[in-house]
Amino acid sequence: MPSPQLAVVRTDADHIPYLEELALRLQLPLLTAGEVAQREELDFLLCLEGGHLALLQAGPKAPGPVLVDFGGGRMRQRRRGGQNELLGRAVGVGRREQLGVLDATAGLGRDSYVLADLGCKVLLCERHPVVAALLDSGIRQASVSEDTWLAATAARMSLEAADARTLAAARLSGIQVIYLDPMFPHRGKSAAVKKEMAVFQQLLGVPEDESDSEALLHWALAQPVARVVVKRPLKAAPLGGLNPSHAIRGKAVRFDVHVLAGLDSDVLHGGSGAAGVS
Numbered sequence: 001m002p003s004p005q006l007a008v009v010r011t012d013a014d015h016i017p018y019l020e021e022l023a024l025r026l027q028l029p030l031l032t033a034g035e036v037a038q039r040e041e042l043d044f045l046l047c048l049e050g051g052h053l054a055l056l057q058a059g060p061k062a063p064g065p066v067l068v069d070f071g072g073g074r075m076r077q078r079r080r081g082g083q084n085e086l087l088g089r090a091v092g093v094g095r096r097e098q099l100g101v102l103d104a105t106a107g108l109g110r111d112s113y114v115l116a117d118l119g120c121k122v123l124l125c126e127r128h129p130v131v132a133a134l135l136d137s138g139i140r141q142a143s144v145s146e147d148t149w150l151a152a153t154a155a156r157m158s159l160e161a162a163d164a165r166t167l168a169a170a171r172l173s174g175i176q177v178i179y180l181d182p183m184f185p186h187r188g189k190s191a192a193v194k195k196e197m198a199v200f201q202q203l204l205g206v207p208e209d210e211s212d213s214e215a216l217l218h219w220a221l222a223q224p225v226a227r228v229v230v231k232r233p234l235k236a237a238p239l240g241g242l243n244p245s246h247a248i249r250g251k252a253v254r255f256d257v258h259v260l261a262g263l264d265s266d267v268l269h270g271g272s273g274a275a276g277v278s
Contacts (some may be wrong), residue, residue, distance in 0.1 A: 006130065006204055007031045009047040010188050020237065022053070026129055033034035038235060044203060046130070053132065053137035057199060064084045066199050070136025071150045084114050090248045091177045095263035096253065098156075100174040104164035105181050107190075108196060109135050109157075111231070115179070116156040122189075125164040126158060128204060132161035167221050176263055178197065178220040181231040182213035182239070199278045214240035221258060228258040 008023040008030045010016065023030035028046070036045060044057045047065075054065035067076070078084065088094075091101055099120045103112040106124035108131070118123045124139075126132040142154035160167060164178075183200070185207050207213070217239050220228045228238050234254050238244060244256035 005041050005044050006044045007036060007047065009033060009036055009045050012048045015048055019048070020150070022133060026133065027238040044130075044199075046133070048117070052141055053134055055134060055203070057198065057202070061094045066108075066134070066179060066196050066268050068108050068134050070138055070142045070154065071145060075110065075113060076116065078110070084118065086113055086248050086250050086255060087111060088118045090257050091115060091120065091179060092263040093120065093226060096176065098178055099263070101177045101179055102164060102172065102175045103179045103181075105136060105179075105183075106132065106159070106222065107181065107200075109138060111179065111181060113153060116153045118155075118158060122158075122169070123173070125162060126159070126169070127161070127163040129205065131162060131200075132159065135159055136161070165216065172223070175223075176226045178223060178225055179231075179263065180216060180220060180227045180228065180239075182214070183207055184233055184236065201266070210239060217242065221260070225261045226261045228260065230256040230258070232256055242251065251256055 003085060006026075006028050008019055008026070008028050010019055010030055010032050012019070020030060022028075026046075031039065031078070036042065036058075045058055047054055047055045047056065049067055050063050052067045052069055054064045054067040056062060062212055077167065089247050093099060093115075100123070101112075101120045102123045102125065103109075103115070104125050106112055106126040109124055111121045112124045126135055136159055139154055139159060142150045145151045145154075160171065176227055181207075183204070217228070218228060221242075227245075232239065235250055238256055239269065242258070245259040246257050248255045249256065
């Protein structure tokens with residue numbers, strides 16, 4: 001399958017330097033709206049929507065934009081949802097004053113934001129450069145918001161546009177928990193797919209199997225952290241056939257928890273202190 005064709009659209013005169021830097025960083029063409037109309041080969045467009053970087057599928061029947069807006073109604077509604085408690089229990093919120101969490105498969109960052117809202121200090125890793133750019137825009141917008149809740153939560157988040165496995169040990173200092181929410185292979189033709197996931201499947205492709213996710217889990221389990229948490233569909237087998245220490249189940253998903261050491265201990269497996277992950 002050929003790689004999707006993308007372009008950055010020059011839609012906002014006040015942010016031309018940002019769009020120029022983005023196009024250069026992502027090695028994408030920077031086009032005017034008129035130029036876009038003449039490029040039938042384009043699959044996706046990156047543009048600004050209300051100050052947020054947005055990803056749109058090209059074409060007249062394409063769904064609405066995909067963007068990261070932590071202050072939007074969807075996230076505020078989720079803040080009141082019961083799933084937050086399950087996620088918090090899975091990573092061990094409350095066991096340390098400020099838990100350090102690495103979200104190694106950050107995606108659109110919603111679980112990361114929930115964890116930051118629960119008081120965790122979260123390092124987000126996203127290896128796809130376009131998705132990482134959406135995340136970066138969302139975090140930046142939240143951090144300068146006049147909404148004190150939004151800005152304070154964003155201040156507990158930092159982003160690396162990289163595969164988590166390539167991070168230097170110093171960047172992982174202070175991490176007690178690694179959180180994984182890998183893309184699940186699509187099975188069946190009739191299953192309804194949310195807009196964001198449909199766009200991601202077209203942009204990133206659908207994994208044929210879980211070998212890459214399994215390799216990421218093996219890497220995570222080899223790190224000197226207290227626990228590794230894997231988000232799974234409710235009825236799916238454990239990732240890689242590795243049974244967790246325990247699982248926390250919700251209505252649609254579960255969190256498989258691999259306990260490697262006590263969260264309230266400074267001595268983690270394979271290391272002599274909480275600071276420093278090799």
